[in-house]
Amino acid sequence: MSAESTLLYLDGVSVSFDGFKALNSLSLVMMPGEMRAIIGPNGAGKTTMMDVITGKTRPDTGTILFEGQTDLTRLREAAIANLGIGRKFQRPTVFEPHTVWDNLELALKAPRRPLKTLTYAISRDDRSRIEEILDITRLSPLRSRQAGSLSHGQKQWLEIGMLLAQDPKLLLVDEPVAGMTDAETEQTAELLCSIAGKHSVIVVEHDMSFVRALGVKVTVLAEGSVLAEGSLDSVSANAQVIDTYLGR
Template sequence: MKISNLAHRETWQRDQVWPYLQPKEPIIDISKNMLLYVEDLSVSFDGFKALNNLNLYIEAGELRCLIGANGAGKTTLMDVITGKTTPDAGSVYFGQTHNLLDKSEPEIAQLGIGRKFQKPTVFEAQTVFQNLELSLKTNKGIWYSLFTQLSKGEIGRIKEVLNTIGLYNARNQLAGALSHGQKQWLEIGMLLASEPQLLLIDEPVAGMTAQETERTAELLTSLAGDHTVVVVEHDMEFVRSIARTVTVLHQGSVLAEGSMDQVQNNPDVIEVYLGEEA
């Protein structure tokens, strides 16, 4: 069996990177229906306070939107939750028993926290199906991944994800030939294949067409309930289309929180973020 150098390289990359997204079915205590606790969180960079005594609580199965101007602390918050940044003070718990500040990035991912960055990072020389297949084979060695067949359960899981993200008919298409929006959906699917409990999605509709944006809204809305979804977004029309609860960050703290109507009519939010026309 002849395998190209590209296939070798991309499979090696997937084996190295994707374990960060693969949970091992840990027990998460959500008996109080609260999945994520962030309390008194502070982070400073060279004297700049990126997060300032921030408090945030996310319920299991919730769809939460985070908005705020550049520098409000959104990315830093995501970095702390996923273990990329160590805070100066505060606590972050996944469920009631897992202290995320005591865990490494791989350990946090294995708990069931998946993160999608703004720019899609799919393997363009592989098909849509192969991208999802590689995401399923996280805990297997390179040669096992290359030469073994998928089980019926794994094939079923891939088909389920393909239907969820709307790419079943494109399953044999190279990922590099997909539209920008389809690549975003594929990357969300790659996260879903590893069955995370918490999805952190950063600016999912940047650069999308109106039709792709509408489809993305439907996709993210459909994921809530079975998953907890936190969306960071600047497109306010998109936020309005999916928002159940919106949290507004400003200068590293929570400025306001509530429904979209409550937030956009909040005088403080109007002044510092949404502007006169909000």
């Protein structure tokens, strides 16, 4: 497949830490607007994959292209984020001393250079965009609460709201429903599905019922490379997958 029409193109990416191959010639292609679930046992390289895409870890070998042309392996984290790649961590990290509103304002797509932020004044458009996200994430009544005082689920939602505000082309989401109640999990699945289409999303998740609720193409990672790809039903039927992951 040619890399030009893809959003994200990983080819033969390898990373090793002290001899341990965290990623072993990993190849993965994401099309614009696509949503993908990544599953795999612990140590399969799911988080390392996110690290190499977002610039936190440099791959030893391999190609990572964004929109078919930008080489992500040469860029720093902030530059990659500014290309339009957002990332949500496993543990919700919101800015605790700031209010919900300020958290969203910081995340909102706007010039990121110091002198621009020093003289930044919120515009009518920016304000209505934040209002909109507060509504989507149901945090409207909590807008002036300190983010540190929110419940775990609310922090997850705020973080998803911050990613929406950032308006990335590609969104990497690491275990979004860890520690959520069933109702919150369901709402989160709905929310992610509503985001997909406008944005491409990669979701790493352990929770099978959540992956099923998303109803998207699944990639199974094991020992740093792709083991199987397809619908959840087809990969669950795959004998190799059952051996390495589901069978355990």
